[in-house]
Amino acid sequence: MKAVILAAGYGTRLQRDVAADRSGRFAHLVGIAKPLLPVGNRALLSHWVQALTASNVVDGIYVVTNALYLPAFEEWAANFPNVSIVSDQTRSNDARLGAVACLQLAVKHFQIEDHVFVIGGDTLFQEDFSLAKLQSRFFELQVECEDNSVLLSYQCRDDETHKYGIVEVDGKLRALNMKEKPLPTETKSRRACPCFYVLSKKSLPQLDNFLQDKKDAPMQEKDAPGNFVSWLIPRQPVYVYEIGGRFDVGNLQSYIDCDQYFKEKLQDMNSYMV
Template structure:
């Protein structure tokens, strides 16, 4: 069976919306889901889907979104026909959002993906053009053939003053992830490996997602929202390895959107 892809597109883009309201430019982007923002003439998420569609390893795309943006993603369903399914989580505002980890589990349960390997991609993330999907999948397949409960997560080297913005991975000489430190000061770790939301998990590893949520069902949303919390949990229970990339765009605000769009317009 092929790898299933889950796109996380259920966020409300509050920071980007704030930037747009305070800017004289790009007013036409107000109300557009981050994953649907035009990047180099195509919706952001379509860049991933076009790339993945060329790789025979990926069998189907699944997308979680919310009631506010659900209709926007229906345009993609028409374009990609039978290979894309979109799931509305029923929420209407940032305050009642499910959170990223719950969105992953929601997709797995609703689409019955418990026995599938899954690639999880944040809907506001794009990698540089030199990212090689085939090499990434090949490394995962090698890992899976040698160990159970495995996952492959991407990392890139961030600047020293950026460690406080990201989850930072500490890895051993073989690339196995030892720990994730959430937004540390530079003095707290020698590592500068930031970990974006791009994870390929074997089916036996992804089963720990529900376990993670069950153990935190009475915890505040902030303790189970960010996917970094899930990765910490998986590190303790599974064999998680890292895959180095050259960099990525995190389209969370207007400046990062403009940088990403300029890059893909070249």
């Protein structure tokens, strides 16, 4: 298996919050890509590399960034011989390719023909999450059908459905559809989906089909990887794997909360997510 970490975003909300902060406590975050933010005792992205390496679930880790942050990512990756970097060649948020196109870029650039962990570079999970257990579940589903892919979900509150992609499932936890930021009255499900998927190698050619299908669509219909998963669900089987929750570093307050948890509450850094 391979891991592709999507890290080509520009963190505009976070940088706007940092610029507006008058305390001076977060001046050191100016110009830092979200995946490279210090979380606890290491960069956010380093938590993923440590867990992927320690759990031995993949034999390649690929990170997609942009041209603006490429030097910083290359400097970071110098400490990890199992990490390779590719740039999407953009230098601004307005010029971004979108996460699905970045995933396609990684698949083609690194000639990936294997199952793939797709990981959002601004996301971390709670301590109940285990890469090894998730991989085991994925391979169980592969025995049943080689088309099977997996997405994660956790329970959100009624007043949070409008923030997330919400997946609806059947009794066997097969995804029926995914609604993008619905009102609580528009779905009975409260299963929020973070940017983390285990895509079967059989589903990778569908990236081309999705982007061709959406070539004339506005960016919001093809940017987030959840758009691809939503499109994939009626075409190939996708199952849900339940987790306790996540840290989504989007703005300054969510970063503060995440950093504080890792400094004060994380029980075992070495076994985290393994």
